[in-house]
Amino acid sequence: MNSNAKLELTKEEMTAYGYKVVDAIVEHFDTQHTKKPVAFASREEMDSLFLEQAPEQPSDAKQVLDFVLQEVMSKSAIVSHPKSYSFVPGPSNYVSAMADTLATGFNIFSGGWAASPAAAELEIITIGWLLKIFGFPKKKGGGIFTSGGSMANLTAIVTARRIKCGDDFSKAVIYLSDQAHSSNIKAIRVLGFRKEQIQIIPTDGDFKVSLNKLKNCIAKDRLRGMQPFCYVATAGTTNTGTVDPLTEISKICKQEDIWFHIDAAYGGAAILAKNGKQLLKGIDKADSLTVDPHKWFYQPYEMGCLLVRDHKWLKNTFTEKPEYLRDVEGNESEINFYDHGIQLTRRFRALKFYMSVKTFGLSAFRKAITYNIQLAEKVETILRKSKKWEIISPATLAVINFRYNPIGNTWNELQLDAMNQYISSQVINSREALLVTTLLNGHVVLRMCLINPRTTLDDVKETLALCEEFATQKAAL
Ligand SMILES: Cc1ncc(COP(=O)(O)O)c(C=O)c1O
Numbered sequence: 001m002n003s004n005a006k007l008e009l010t011k012e013e014m015t016a017y018g019y020k021v022v023d024a025i026v027e028h029f030d031t032q033h034t035k036k037p038v039a040f041a042s043r044e045e046m047d048s049l050f051l052e053q054a055p056e057q058p059s060d061a062k063q064v065l066d067f068v069l070q071e072v073m074s075k076s077a078i079v080s081h082p083k084s085y086s087f088v089p090g091p092s093n094y095v096s097a098m099a100d101t102l103a104t105g106f107n108i109f110s111g112g113w114a115a116s117p118a119a120a121e122l123e124i125i126t127i128g129w130l131l132k133i134f135g136f137p138k139k140k141g142g143g144i145f146t147s148g149g150s151m152a153n154l155t156a157i158v159t160a161r162r163i164k165c166g167d168d169f170s171k172a173v174i175y176l177s178d179q180a181h182s183s184n185i186k187a188i189r190v191l192g193f194r195k196e197q198i199q200i201i202p203t204d205g206d207f208k209v210s211l212n213k214l215k216n217c218i219a220k221d222r223l224r225g226m227q228p229f230c231y232v233a234t235a236g237t238t239n240t241g242t243v244d245p246l247t248e249i250s251k252i253c254k255q256e257d258i259w260f261h262i263d264a265a266y267g268g269a270a271i272l273a274k275n276g277k278q279l280l281k282g283i284d285k286a287d288s289l290t291v292d293p294h295k296w297f298y299q300p301y302e303m304g305c306l307l308v309r310d311h312k313w314l315k316n317t318f319t320e321k322p323e324y325l326r327d328v329e330g331n332e333s334e335i336n337f338y339d340h341g342i343q344l345t346r347r348f349r350a351l352k353f354y355m356s357v358k359t360f361g362l363s364a365f366r367k368a369i370t371y372n373i374q375l376a377e378k379v380e381t382i383l384r385k386s387k388k389w390e391i392i393s394p395a396t397l398a399v400i401n402f403r404y405n406p407i408g409n410t411w412n413e414l415q416l417d418a419m420n421q422y423i424s425s426q427v428i429n430s431r432e433a434l435l436v437t438t439l440l441n442g443h444v445v446l447r448m449c450l451i452n453p454r455t456t457l458d459d460v461k462e463t464l465a466l467c468e469e470f471a472t473q474k475a476a477l
Helices: 011-034 043-050 061-075 094-105 117-133 149-165 182-190 211-223 246-256 267-272 274-279 311-318 323-328 350-360 362-385 413-430 457-476
Strands: 142-146 172-177 198-201 227-234 259-263 288-291 304-308 389-396 399-404 437-440 443-449
Touching: 011 061, 011 094, 043 061, 094 350, 117 142, 117 304, 117 350, 142 149, 142 311, 149 172, 149 182, 149 227, 149 259, 149 288, 149 304, 149 311, 172 182, 172 211, 198 211, 211 227, 211 246, 227 246, 246 259, 267 274, 267 288, 267 362, 274 362, 304 311, 350 362, 362 389, 362 399, 362 457, 389 443, 399 413, 399 457, 413 437, 413 443, 413 457
Parallel strands: 172 198, 172 227, 227 259, 259 288
Antiparallel strands: 142 304, 288 304, 389 399, 399 443, 437 443
């Protein structure tokens, strides 16, 4: 092949190439459940497959694609696999995957109105859908799509600090519980807060923040001349799915003039299910809210979202007016999303949300989320009936924590920890299911996050049976 200084393929080549890519994606969606969800490989193995200098000479396009399909795609965990239970899975959906392909194919710049009014409009519309879903003020409220929950939390905390403290945040203090997601601490570190400006509030036995400890801490901080400015609540903790007491916290925040941020990155979507909505009562009281469409709204990566009660807060925090953007400013209603967040150049994230909700209808999302919550409850029932398993934290927003602890055994806590760690390692080694542990109150537990609508009760039963097999093996050692 000759060097191709325009980086182009012929129309026929592009067509063949594209069909091959789509065929591979369709095949993946169609057959993923027959594959193993876990991928592991050592750095040496990966180096031996991929390591090379940037090639000066071209290669055949089809050969490169074949190599990638064969070697790269097969060596990643399948986070949309029905037996992918760990972390927060990414169930995704085909329509949104294709929407992302379109957005990338057309390389749509989703930063400003002038460049792509339709992209900006679809972001306004879909953010509007989410504002309504979460009971935020529809007219005054606003928001922005981000790469994920981490960026949404960072955007929220920057905004809170700007609105509550202005330029002088030397005495500002931020509060969050010991169950808050690590991305919040990361955001706080990015923002340069000192140690004495960060208060981690202990949770009670239910993993909810202790309101008394929060109130005491705020009072003490005021006494030492600090400025409490933001509380980060969690609606759906990553560990246990627990929802902080949102209504009570909103009252404290109001009394204390503290910004109320809720990180509902994974759990927020449960508002579309009846019992989820009950659990999330008070979510509409937040000043800002993180929800992650790339988790339980079934969107492919990357898609997070920050909603705010007043869109002007974002504008007042992020607007910069460099001379090279003076010709594209537009008017008030024509939003330039680069003025509402950190990124200037942004991909067109709204498209996948728009196309998938239009295609399937919100009712499909409601059913899928309801199914997920009920599935976790059924798993809890099965585990409770069994003589081998112990529930450590009940099914909440489709997350359940449990451990192998057969009735009548004489193992101490250390032995139980070792047993459950062993079960998880063996399951991972078998590659049959992605089931890792977490620590609750310092002890090893198995955790399932059942937000994939393609996971069946039989999938879970098979995984539990596999766990029991490994446990029996270990017990016999
Ligand atoms: C509660 C919560 N907040 C924030 C995040 C971070 O989101 P992301 O991984 O999309 O950056 C997660 C991820 O699991 C989460 O569960």
